Amino acid sequence: MTADAIPLAITRTCPFAPPAQHQQLRKEAPIAKVKLPSGATAWAVTRHEDIRTILSDPRFSASRRNPGFPHLTEKTPPPLTAKPFLIEMDGQEHSAARRAVVGEFSVKRMAALAPRIQQIVDQSIDAMLAGPRPVDLVQALSLPVPSLVICELLGVPYADHEFFQARSAKLVGRTPTIEEKAGAFFELVGYLNKLVTDKEENPTDDLLGRQIVKLREEGAYDHETMLNLAFILLIAGHETTANMISLSTLMLLKHPEKLAVLRQDPEKTLAAVEELLRYFTIAEAGIGRVATEDVELGGVLIRAGEGVVVLANVGNRDPEVFENGDELEVERGARNHIAFGFGPHQCLGQNLARLELQIVLDTLFRRIPELRPAVREEELSFKDDATVYGMYEFPVTW
């Protein structure tokens, strides 16, 4: 790639819209050469169709260890583990690893979890109602619900949540230095290493325990791979959904006429959840891939070894696919959005995330009908500096 790449904007100026530059790229240069904050050059891809093509084409690798991978802040950070995480595996290795665990996230399994999620949501709201106002929704509801759920699913003690929440926030933040990130990473790995070792000695009836037993029976068990799985599920399992809970609540409070649609007919919440996922597309900093062969796409030659950053945030507002894509239309039913990615790496926890969001939104507005923000919108703090968009705090009252 030549040197005329434009610096890629990664900070929102409006809390409810992707960086304006990303929108502009989609209109004017849908596959454009950009310079990342790390100094590396990559192709930014912004159209819905091109994004789906790339994410499902095996000639694009998800390996973070490939020197051409478009790391956002550091050119090629040293790999933190000897074995790859699920999210960075390719081909057969990826499909085998994913097959081993995908059953744990089936729609059926998730439906069986629904009563327990409802209980967790109700208990969090009970605590909110019993305490003083205003309440920070992030700490009272958005974080504890997905965090408790993923802890129970994995068999991680929730009592340790302050420890791992603080470290995962560092990992997905853009401000911590690479040393701080590595420190947070190794502390988390140390914690999970002990947990996985305990489960190897006494397998428990939870996702990790069941995986250990099953893989051992198949002769395919490996300690470090299990550690990596525990790590990625623990982090991905609470940080992302927590951000969506806060943002969705804010958006619905800001637009009472949209909230009224759900209040009148809770059956519509699921469609609204899809639309909120599309509208916010919180994997804000893009999904990375690297070409392993020369690929021609939309008249552009992406050479082997070059990085690609997929900007699903604007792909999800592509007028070719979503009419009035800049508007939240709660009854749209945006089934073909790419907020969970696309292709083989499409989010493993999407059924869980949908269910959590649906239960939280239904229950919160039903149980606290007078809910409202306790501060003006300008005073809210958004995660403009994080890989995953969201809210740091959301003071609410009723």
Ligand code: HEM
């Ligand atoms: C609203 C919430 C969520 C959003 C927006 C989200 C988004 C995403 C996206 C965009 C990807 C694709 C990354 C890529 O292609 O490189 C992904 C993958 C993944 N997500 Fe999620 N996620 C959410 C919730 C969850 C939850 C609750 C879990 C776990 C319980 C989870 C676990 C994973 C895993 C393990 C992968 C990697 C899958 C693979 O590589 O095969 N996610 N997620």
